[in-house]
Every structure is written in C-alpha cells, then in structure tokens.
Amino acid sequence: MQSKDLVQLAEQFGSPIYVYDAEKIQSQYNRLSKAFSKVNKLRINYAMKALSNVAILQLLKEMGSGLDTVSIQEVMLGLHAGYEPEKIFYTPNGVSLEEIEEVNAMGVQINIDNLSILEQFGTKYPHVPVCIRINPHVMAGGNANISVGHIDSKFGISVHQLPHLVRIVENTKMNIVGIHMHTGSDILDIEVFLYAAEILFDAAKNFKNLEFLDFGSGFKVPYKKDDIETDIEELGKKLSKRFNAFCVEYGKELTLIFEPGKFLVSEAGFFLAKVNVVKQTTSTVFAGIDSGFNHLIRPMFYGSQHHIENISHPKGKERFYSVVGYICETDTFANNRRISEIKEGDILCFRNAGAYCFSMASNYNSRYKPAEVLWIKGEGHLIRAHETFEDLLKNQIALPLAVTAV
Ligand SMILES: Cc1ncc(COP(=O)(O)O)c(C=O)c1O
Numbered sequence: 119m120q121s122k123d124l125v126q127l128a129e130q131f132g133s134p135i136y137v138y139d140a141e142k143i144q145s146q147y148n149r150l151s152k153a154f155s156k157v158n159k160l161r162i163n164y165a166m167k168a169l170s171n172v173a174i175l176q177l178l179k180e181m182g183s184g185l186d187t188v189s190i191q192e193v194m195l196g197l198h199a200g201y202e203p204e205k206i207f208y209t210p211n212g213v214s215l216e217e218i219e220e221v222n223a224m225g226v227q228i229n230i231d232n233l234s235i236l237e238q239f240g241t242k243y244p245h246v247p248v249c250i251r252i253n254p255h256v257m258a259g260g261n262a263n264i265s266v267g268h269i270d271s272k273f274g275i276s277v278h279q280l281p282h283l284v285r286i287v288e289n290t291k292m293n294i295v296g297i298h299m300h301t302g303s304d305i306l307d308i309e310v311f312l313y314a315a316e317i318l319f320d321a322a323k324n325f326k327n328l329e330f331l332d333f334g335s336g337f338k339v340p341y342k343k344d345d346i347e348t349d350i351e352e353l354g355k356k357l358s359k360r361f362n363a364f365c366v367e368y369g370k371e372l373t374l375i376f377e378p379g380k381f382l383v384s385e386a387g388f389f390l391a392k393v394n395v396v397k398q399t400t401s402t403v404f405a406g407i408d409s410g411f412n413h414l415i416r417p418m419f420y421g422s423q424h425h426i427e428n429i430s431h432p433k434g435k436e437r438f439y440s441v442v443g444y445i446c447e448t449d450t451f452a453n454n455r456r457i458s459e460i461k462e463g464d465i466l467c468f469r470n471a472g473a474y475c476f477s478m479a480s481n482y483n484s485r486y487k488p489a490e491v492l493w494i495k496g497e498g499h500l501i502r503a504h505e506t507f508e509d510l511l512k513n514q515i516a517l518p519l520a521v522t523a524v
Pocket residue numbers: 165168186209300302303304334335336337377378379380381473
C-alpha cells in the first residue's frame with residue numbers, strides 16, 4: 119500500500135485512524151506456512167491479543183488460521199468471528215478455575231500454566247484433553263516486559279518442577295495432549311529458540327498421549343530499514359528437521375503449532391494522526407499530534423521505536439522533531455527524529471502499528487479511541503467506527519440529584 123492511499127484514507131475517514139493492509143497479513147501467513155512446509159501437520163494459531171478486530175479474525179480464518187486466546191472474552195470474539203471451538207486455543211495466565219471451566223465447556227483447547235490449577239482441573243475433569251505450558255527458562259525478548267521465559271517470570275510451569283507435574287498427572291490420570299512454551303517476544307537469535315525447543319522435546323518425553331507441541335511465538339519483525347528480524351526461513355529449515363526427527367523418536371506424527379501475533383500483523387498496520395501544532399522551544403521543535411499514549415502506548419511502555427513519516431509532504435527538507443501527544447502527561451512518541459518538514463495539518467504515519475497498538479488503546483483523558491480501516495483489494499473498509507460521546511457514557515450510571523445534594 120502506498121502513502122497516497124494512506125493520505126486519502128485519513129481524509130476519507132478522519133484522523134486518528136489505524137489502517138491495516140490485508141495483503142501483508144496474508145503474505146506473512148503464507149511465508150510462515152512455507153517455511154515449515156516440510157512438517158506434515160502444521161497449525162498456525164493467530165495470537166489475537168495483538169489485534170482483535172473481528173474483521174482481522176475473519177481474514178485470518180479464511181486463510182486457515184486457528185486462534186490463540188488469553189481470556190474468555192477473546193474466546194467469545196473468536197467464536198463470534200466464526201471460528202470452530204476446536205480451532206481455538208486458550209492460554210490464560212493467573213485466571214480463575216471458574217473461567218477455565220467455562221471456556222472448557224465451550225469446547226476450546228485448554229492450556230494450563232500452574233500446578234495448583236492443573237491439580238484442581240485434573241481432579242475434576244480427568245478425561246478432558248489438556249495442554250501444559252512449560253517455562254523453559256530461556257532468556258529471550260527485547261524488553262523485560264515482553265520476556266516471559268526467565269527464572270522469575272510468572273508464566274508457565276517451571277521445567278524444574280517437571281517431577282511434581284508428572285506426579286499430578288499420574289495421580290489425577292488426566293489426559294495431557296500437548297506441551298507448550300512461549301519464551302517472549304522479539305527473539306533475535308534462532309539458536310536461542312532451538313535451544314528452548316530441545317527443552318520442550320525433553321519435557322515431552324514424559325507424556326505418552328501427546329498430539330501436538332506448541333512452540334509459542336516471539337518472532338522479531340523489522341521496525342526500520344535493515345533492522346534485524348527473526349530468520350523464519352532458517353528457523354523453518356532447522357526446526358522442521360529436528361521436529362520430524364523427534365516425531366520418529368516419539369513414535370507418532372505430532373502437530374507443530376505456532377502462535378504468532380506480531381509476525382502476522384505488525385508490519386501490516388499504519389497509524390495516521392494529524393499534526394495539531396508545531397511548537398518551537400529554545401531547544402526542541404515539537405510536533406503535537408491529535409493522539410497520545412491513549413492510542414499508541416508502545417513507545418512509552420516498552421520504548422519501542424515506530425518509524426514516523428510525514429505522508430502529507432514526504433519530499434520536504436528533513437528537520438528534527440520530537441513527536442508528542444495531547445495527553446496531560448509526558449507522552450513522547452519520538453525524540454529528535456529526522457522527519458521531512460512538518461506543517462500544521464500534515465498527516466504523520468507511524469509504521470509497525472498492527473500489533474499491540476489498537477488493542478492497547480484506552481479512553482484516557484476521556485478521548486475517543488481511533489477508527490480502524492482494512493485495506494483490501496485496493497479499497498478501504500471501515501472495520502471500527504470512531505467513537506462518540508455516547509460510547510464514553512455507555513455503562514456509566516449518573517447518580518440521582520437527591521444523592522449528590524448537600
Ligand atoms: C502465550 C503467547 N503466545 C503468543 C504471543 C504472541 O507473541 P508475538 O506477538 O511476539 O508473536 C504472546 C505474546 O505476548 C503470548 O503471550
């Protein structure tokens with residue numbers, strides 16, 4: 119998709135808006151499938167926490183994707199988008215047994231990540247096929263907040279607790295059909311991934327009825343030109359070979375599962391915001407946009423770098439700008455970034471805005487959330503309308519005057 123299309127969409131639908139390029143999502147999905155084409159049974163479960171608009175779920179469903187979910191509400195959205203329960207995988211962390219029971223009743227594959235719930239669930243439902251999330255304690259991830267495999271992480275059952283885990287499975291006679299791991303996001307080195315996979319293979323040998331191994335995700339995508347990205351093709355070659363050999367050793371053809379979020383949707387997303395004000399101070403030129411961390415929190419939350427372009431005037435002389443939001447807290451998107459000369463009213467485009475951007479948006483400062491548009495076959499389709507004042511009031515209950523009177 120081209121800059122002129124984005125400018126036209128900002129004019130047509132108003133700013134701020136998120137735009138997603140369907141073709142990019144499809145090509146990433148195909149790229150991953152192709153990299154693992156030597157594995158007979160491959161399943162890709164889209165980690166919908168990255169971007170959960172129903173239209174995006176529908177698009178991926180059409181491609182044959184399953185879903186990775188982390189809450190009962192995500193499961194409900196997946197069912198609403200038309201996914202069969204068998205195509206939905208539920209990997210919660212720290213949720214109640216009641217929620218897990220409710221999701222189980224929907225026919226969705228349960229993944230359990232702590233010994234307490236495993237024992238309670240196994241005692242009550244010994245025949246339900248269950249997956250177990252192992253924490254291999256492999257340090258991966260671009261930032262402490264997105265690295266989940268380390269020793270004091272709250273995620274998964276420590277691989278050091280395997281003997282205890284096996285005892286629970288034997289005592290309850292529960293049915294373990296899968297083993298799962300997810301070490302964190304932004305894995306730079308595929309050797310780290312392969313090392314963690316060996317730990318998963320070792321753990322898998324403790325269970326006789328496995329049907330699948332789920333290797334989670336964490337593939338690093340490029341954020342700028344020549345940026346490092348996970349070499350999916352190389353990983354595909356090496357892991358497929360090792361996986362197929364493991365299946366021979368295990369004596370059964372297992373399914374290999376991945377649950378990518380960022381890899382599928384990050385680069386497909388563009389966030390468009392209008393410059394309200396250009397403010398020159400003694401040391402800095404600020405470009406203040408009609409947005410803030412209420413719409414895109416990743417730069418402030420993780421320190422993530424989103425490439426920013428002035429798509430209204432892409433060919434102007436480059437100058438240094440600090441791009442900031444309109445929230446009444448410091449919400450700096452970028453410090454002293456080289457951007458082609460900005461005039462008030464210009465549209466700035468933030469790249470890599472598909473994953474963990476809209477899905478983390480809020481109404482802070484009582485602002486409306488942005489609209490979302492899907493660009494498909496050369497046309498923009500509104501897939502979420504701009505919010506209105508009614509949306510802010512929805513579910514709020516004003517007190518009767520008598521209660522507030524002094
Ligand atoms: C269990 C699990 N699976 C998959 C993902 C998706 O990771 P990514 O977006 O890096 O592909 C996450 C992300 O937090 C996760 O926690």
